[in-house]
Amino acid sequence: MDMEESVNFKDISHAPPKNTVTTSLQRKFTKNTVTDIFTKNLGSLVGYARHENDVRDHVTCNGFVPRADKLSELGIHFEREIPTLDADELSNQDDLDDDLVGLLHDARDAFREGPNDEAKKFFQLLEGGQEELYPGCKTHSKLSFMIRLLIIKCDHKLTNGAYADIADLVREAFPDAKLPKSFNEAKSALKVLGLNYTKIDACPKDCMLHWEEHANATSCHVCDTPRWKSNDTENDTPLENGKVHRILKKILRYFPIKRRLQRLFMCQETASNMTWHTSGRENDHLLHHPVDGKAWKEFDSLYPKFAEDPRNVRLGLATDGFSPFNSMSIAHSTWPVILINYNLPPWMIMKPEFLMLALLIPGPSSPGNDIDIYLQPLIKDLKELWEFGLETYDSSSNQRFDMREALMTTVSDFPAYAMLSGWSTKGYFACPDCHYDTDSERLDFSKKNCYRATRRFLDPAHPWRYNKRNFDGVIEERSEPIPLKGTDVEYMLRDFPNEFGKKQKKTRGDEDDPVLWRKISILFQLPYWKHCSNRHNLDVMHIEKNVFDNVLGTLLDIPGKTRDHESARRDLVKMNIMPELQPKLVDGREVFPRSRFLMSLEQKRKFYRVIKNSKLPQGYASNISRCVQVEDRKITGYKSHDAHFMMNYLLPIAVKTTLPKDVATPLIRLCGFFKGIWSKTIDPRHLDRLHSEIVEALCMLERIFPPAFF
Structure with missing residues (x-):
């Protein structure tokens, strides 16, 4: 107990404010136990003794918070310490069933008032x-x-x-x-x-960082690539202070997170919002925030000590590549790593001022599987914050506490998912959730892998499981795959040899013996990561735009974007499915039957007019009408948010007015699924319905679109 103020027992009769330590002591121990322990030690702290009975009464009634204003008037100043209780003294307290030492530490923390x-x-x-x-x-x-x-x-x-x-x-x-x-x-x-950043030299082939034990290395210890662009001293630039400037080949910029997390608690308004997930929300059993989810609650049950203090910070990690230049013709990919603060309320989480840039990984190419090399400084700080904490001043309560932190999840698109998790999201086993149980097949003519086995996600008694004629000709009796837990992944990869850098081409295996894991992710160095049940999330807006591009290109038969091309039709012959769409020979010429979703010229114009003439609320989306050319039958230049708006609101109207009912229905249900998961509030009881809706919609699409669509 760091007692930074002095104690005067003459004025202890003035009752101090009720505090958490007093309440905790009075709740956990009997009156006699508390007073017996502390009256033996408190008298010697000030050099001024009172009768034991007086001290007993004062401690029992008023607790242990000192009166700093009265002490200063009397001129008493000294450093207070927690009375030291040895093991024998504690063991003699037969009526104590709780951990007294732990309680004393809690009391010490509560007395650390004022800024550090x-x-x-x-x-x-x-x-x-x-x-x-x-x-x-x-x-x-x-x-x-x-x-x-x-x-x-x-x-x-x-x-x-x-x-x-x-x-x-x-x-x-x-x-x-x-x-x-x-x-x-x-x-x-x-x-x-605390808004500065640290420059860390990196190997241009992503093999290592010139950091910590390798801080003074002149070349990469893996591939021997020089640290600087030229080791020729004639090209060095002399500086005024006598030092020599050399041009580095690659520099990682790390923005330390510790002091920035402390800043969140130095403003009273922000500090109070940091505990919103405990004190500010209404528990209506709906999903508004990650705190309402199952993953958060499971983490609390596994780490109750961390969950005791609502000020402990929970973070998410997001990353993606972008071109820092205005011209998209320049092939350059810089990767920022951003931390998301999940302690804040929903209306503040995604505000730019609360998104913390942690790393800026330079280009010109994506780090790919070697992103773990660049995550090392961040992981080191995250481990220290979890294991040791960081003394932080909470301005809302005028107290100091040991702030701890946990990285709960990551958010990325599908390629970045592979970079962060280590699972290869390409090839026959691309699905991370289905992992080794992924069902896929190679399309010989389209030169793509398709993933169509959606019926296995249906209810076991669903009649479509036994419908061979309208699907792939077999009965589906398999159950839904079970995702791997973090503990399973850690056990599987316990002896996996991580190799980073672009010094050699990695082996990918073959179809019979594929190499599905590229590495064991550096995130598993966090002691709690294997117990996070929702380790990786996919960015919905990325997926939604890809799905919208796929649907739009196929429905409007846009060259280069449609999935209903000649190669896709020839794949039907090889797979012996959908005979109504298979090409036929007529007078020695290959003829491709008309599909049910193919629009006429007038239907396409009607489709475009629905989107172009839509009236949108001010600021709700960009000017989508500028992206539509009705006569040229093109939709170009729309962004991800535009695709989100069209997928949720405009596409259902357009397909309903132009396509047959059996084609429009599954597309409308597909749009309804995205609209459902985009809701600000989700009822957990409706999640099963959303799951069944999307599975049935995909099964219906399997009966309409060729396998290349998937």
């Missing part, structure tokens, strides 16, 4: 920055103007020299302005905010 050193520096920066930019300035403080100027520099890509020139101009116009003279001086002033 890190918080004091932060508040000093804020207090110092509140001074006027110049005498009489009412619009900006020194701190706000400095931050605004830095934001302008970043947004407009100004150089450090340009920033210094602007600062000089401001000082010339306002001689009394308190402004840093250079960009480096401004960065030093804001260093307390």
Whole structure:
């Protein structure tokens, strides 16, 4: 118990505010037990003794919170400590059934009030920055103007020299302005905010980081690639301080997360929102937030100590590649790694100011399977936060606590899923949930793998399981595959030899003996990761856009995007299914029958007009009408959010007005499924219905579209 204030038993009769320690002690122990233990030790702390009976009464009635205001009046100042109880003394307490030592540690934590050193520096920066930019300035403080100027520099890509020139101009116009003279001086002033980043040199072939024990290495210890672009000293650039500048081949930028997590608790409003999942939500048994899900509750049951303090942070990890250049013709892929704070309420989780950029992995190519190399600094901090915690000041309660953290899940598209999980999402066993039980087949003419065995996900008594004629000619008696648990994966890969870097081509195996795992993910270094039941999530908007592109290209018969092409029809002959769509020889010429979903020219125009003439609420979606050319019969230039809106609202109307009922019905049900999982609130009792809806819709689509569609 770090008692940073002094104790005066003369004024202890003034009852302090009720506190959690007193309540916990009085609940767990009998009155005699508490007083017997503490009266033996408290008297010696101040050098001022009171009668044992008086101390017993004061402790029992008023608890152990000191009166700091009275102590300062009396001039009593000293460091207080928890009375030390040895093992013999504890063992003699026969009436104690609880862990007294653990309770004393809880009491110690509760007495750590007031800001810690890190918080004091932060508040000093804020207090110092509140001074006027110049005498009489009412619009900006020194701190706000400095931050605004830095934001302008970043947004407009100004150089450090340009920033210094602007600062000089401001000082010339306002001689009394308190402004840093250079960009480096401004960065030093804001260093307390903890928004800096660390540059870590990396092997250009993604083999290793020049970090920790390899910090001074001049070349990669795996592939011997030099650290710098040139080792020729003639090309080095000498600096004014006598050092030599060398151009590095690849640099990872790591944005440390510890201090940024601490900042969330230094603002009272944000600190109170960090415990919303415990104190601010209504428990209506609906799914509004990850806290309402099964994975969160299972994690709490496995780690009750972590769940005791609602301030412990739960994070998600998301990553994807993007081109930092405006031109998409440049092949470059930079990968940001972003952390999502699940402690916050739903309306704040996805706000840009609460998404934390943790890593910026440079291009020009995707890190692929070697992303684990770049995740090492982040995983190290996550492990330390889980195992040791970090002393953090909570401004909403004016207390310090040991903040711990858990990474609950990842969110990515399907290719990034393979990078993070280690499971290959290509080939015959592409489905991570079905894993070794994935049912797929190779289309010889289309040169693709298709995944059509949807009937195994139906109810065991469903009549479609026995419908051979309308499906693939066999009865489906298999059950639904069971996803692998984290403990199963860890056991399977306990001896897996991880090899990173692009020094050699990885073996992929063959159809009879495939190599399905590419690595054991670095996420398994987190002690709790194997017990997370929802380790990896797929980004719905990515999937929705891919499905929409697939449906739109096939329905409108767009060249290059349709899945109903000549090769797909020839695959039907090889598979001996869907005879009504198989090509036929007429006068020595191959003729392809018309499919049920193929639209006439007038139907296509009607389809396009439905989308083009739709009236959308302001700000709900972009101007979709600009993407539609009715006469040219094209829909181009729409973004992911546009595809989401069209899939949820416009496509059901368009197909209902242009296609036969037996074709439109499964497509409408497919759109309804996406709309259902996009809801802000989901009733868990409806999840089984959503599951059965999508399975039946896919089975109906199997009877209409060729296998290449899947």
